[in-house]
Each structure stands twice: as C-alpha cells, then as structure tokens.
C-alpha cells in the first residue's frame with residue numbers, strides 16, 4: 001500500500017490548489033479525481049469565470065501560479081450594484097464601490113476557468129511531491145489510529161495521515177464519514193456565458209437585482225463580459241434550450257444598453273443553484289474544503305474565494321504541525337483548522353443566502369428596506385471602505401498564503 005502524508009479526494013480548483021500548497025510546505029500528497037485530466041481540460045468542460053478576490057490572487061502568487069494566469073486576468077476596479085426589472089433592464093440607485101478607496105487600489109480579478117484550471121493541473125504534474133491519480137474514483141475510506149486508508153474503484157489502496165474531501169457539493173467523502181449536510185434548493189438556475197459588447201466595461205463588475213434572481217455582468221479582457229443570470233428553473237430551462245439568437249433576444253432587455261449592442265462570445269452553460277452546508281468540516285483523520293464543505297449562491301462571487309480560504313488555512317495548520325513533528329491527522333491539529341474557519345464560514349454562508357432572499361424579489365417592502373440599506377452604505381465612507389475590503393477578501397485573521405506570503 002502506497003503511503004502519503006495527505007490524500008485529497010477531488011482534484012478540481014480547490015483540491016489542486018491545496019495539493020500545491022501542501023507540497024510547498026513539504027508534504028507528499030496524492031490527488032484522486034474520478035475525471036480524467038483531458039476531460040477537465042476540454043473546451044466545453046466549464047464555462048465559469050471567477051471573480052477572484054485580491055487575497056485569492058495573492059495566494060496564487062505565493063504559490064508561483066499567478067504568472068501563468070496574469071496575462072488573461074481582468075482587474076476589477078469598480079463594483080456597481082442596483083435594482084433591475086425584467087423588460088426594463090437595470091434601474092437607477094446604484095451602490096458604487098471603487099477600489100481606489102483602499103490602499104491596494106483594486107478589489108480583485110476576473111479569471112476564466114479555461115485559463116485557471118490548466119495552470120493548476122500542469123503545476124501539479126510538474127511537482128514531484130504530488131501524485132495525480134486522475135480518472136480514478138474513491139469508493140471506500142477507513143480512519144484508523146495511525147492512518148486513514150482509501151480504496152479506489154480499481155481495488156488499489158492508499159494510506160495517509162489525513163484525508164481531505166475536496167470532492168464538491170454532495171461530497172461522497174463527507175457522506176462516507178457520516179457527516180450530515182443541510183441542502184436547500186434556491187429554485188434558481190444560473191445561466192452563464194461570455195458576451196462581447198461595443199463599449200468598454202471600464203473594469204467594472206455590475207450586479208443587478210431582478211425579481212427572479214440576480215444578473216451579474218463581470219468584466220473580461222477586451223470588450224467582453226461574463227454574465228451570471230439567475231432565473232427560475234423553468235425559465236432557465238427554456239432559455240437554455242433556446243437558440244443563441246432567441247437567448248440574446250431575451251437577454252438584451254435584462255442586460256440593458258449601457259455597454260452598447262451585445263452578442264454571444266462563447267458557449268452557454270447552466271448551473272442549478274442550491275445551498276448545501278455540512279454540519280462539520282472535520283472528522284477522524286478527515287477535513288473538508290471548498291464546495292464539499294459549503295456550496296453557496298454565486299450572488300457575491302464568493303464560492304471559490306471561500307474555498308481558497310479553507311485551502312490556505314488547512315495548508316498552514318498542516319504545514320506548521322508537520323514542522324513541529326505532530327501527527328497531522330490528530331484531532332487537536334484538525335480542531336485548529338475548524339476553529340480558524342468557523343466564523344468566516346458561518347458568516348459568509350448566511351450573508352450570501354440572506355442577500356439572495358432579500359434581493360431576488362419584487363416585494364415593495366423589501367425593496368424599500370434594501371434601498372435604505374444601499375443609501376446608508378453609499379453615504380458612509382467608512383462603511384463603504386469596509387465593504388470594499390470585504391469584497392477584496394482582506395478582512396479577518398488571514399492565513400499567510402492569503403497575505404501573499406509563502407508557508
């Protein structure tokens with residue numbers, strides 16, 4: 001049986017970043033993903049574009065990965081949010097957050113999945129301490145006093161001091177460990193694609209709150225933006241099945257004309273949305289990171305950022321424990337990770353859930369409550385600055401990688 005320090009179940013964005021961070025700290029890591037690598041690299045695999053907070057960008061820089069991404073990354077200097085109504089497009093009453101109001105000068109970057117994923121997967125392949133086992137599924141795990149043993153569908157067995165579940169929403173690893181989760185359907189599906197427009201976006205991310213769900217228009221390189229358009233499942237299904245031209249016809253009045261004429265600039269993708277949160281993020285010789293621990297609404301573009309906070313925290317806790325000669329699967333070590341992540345995990349999950357419920361409706365009472373909220377934030381520079389720092393991921397007790405410092 002091959003022995004590692006850590007086995008990671010799931011080698012997508014969070015699993016691969018964690019593997020690279022742990023390897024930087026000296027650990028020997030196995031990454032098992034049921035998908036073959038070419039599937040993850042194919043052009044129609046994932047149409048998402050991520051609003052990466054500045055702290056997440058710093059993590060990628062500290063791991064030596066940012067130089068592979070930077071040329072395709074679009075800075076986000078402004079965030080504008082406001083109400084909108086189907087058929088009327090965006091309405092007035094914007095809250096404008098300007099990155100120039102904080103010392104760092106910007107809030108983050110937009111990065112397309114097709115540019116980020118290959119950088120992570122290639123970096124894993126060229127890191128001697130990482131063994132990638134792609135196209136292999138974990139079917140069983142057993143935590144013992146000195147090691148956790150993992151069985152693959154092929155029958156092969158691996159052992160390690162710690163198993164990490166980075167295997168996404170509904171994580172089979174969490175399930176096998178008996179960790180329960182609470183899941184609730186938002187009744188919404190996010191439609192996402194890139195659009196080209198005539199006018200420049202001015203490095204600005206827009207979020208319009210429509211009664212059926214938010215529409216985000218996020219700047220990409222050139223005169224292009226990525227949209228994340230949340231609609232009811234039934235309406236989204238219709239739109240997903242429509243021709244490109246019919247889809248654009250439906251999008252135009254929602255998008256508005258502030259960027260001039262628009263056209264599709266890539267494939268369309270659909271993601272049904274739910275909130276899924278586990279009751280625990282640790283168990284004997286097990287820790288969970290990313291969507292495996294909490295899958296949230298994309299309303300604030302925070303899911304991956306939150307996952308990378310899990311990654312940075314766990315990598316630091318494990319690396320320090322190894323340097324001290326501790327057993328990294330020891331409950332006391334894992335408890336440090338749980339305690340460090342506890343507040344941020346609960347606060348952000350509740351905030352994104354609350355925002356979506358407050359903003360995805362046309363109730364006049366809730367509309368006036370949020371208008372007052374927006375006016376208050378807009379009129380108080382200190383509060384506005386706090387929101388900007390939150391969006392940039394710069395608040396709280398940040399682990400070293402999120403400060404841009406190596407482990």
Ligand SMILES: Cc1cc2nc3c(=O)[nH]c(=O)nc-3n(C[C@H](O)[C@H](O)[C@H](O)COP(=O)(O)OP(=O)(O)OC[C@H]3O[C@@H](n4cnc5c(N)ncnc54)[C@H](O)[C@@H]3O)c2cc1C
Nearest residue numbers: 010012013014033034051138167168290291301303304305
């Ligand atoms: C429309 C949309 C827009 C978004 N925009 C943003 C944004 O702007 N900013 C942001 O921060 N976040 C955003 N998010 C959230 C972000 O996409 C997710 O949080 C992130 O991709 C989760 O990555 P992950 O690695 O945790 O999980 P996943 O990507 O789900 O990966 C799980 C991996 O585990 C593997 N796996 C599963 N079961 C097994 C098994 N038994 N054995 C081995 N492997 C297994 C799978 O093959 C997969 O590769 C968005 C989400 C959506 C839906």
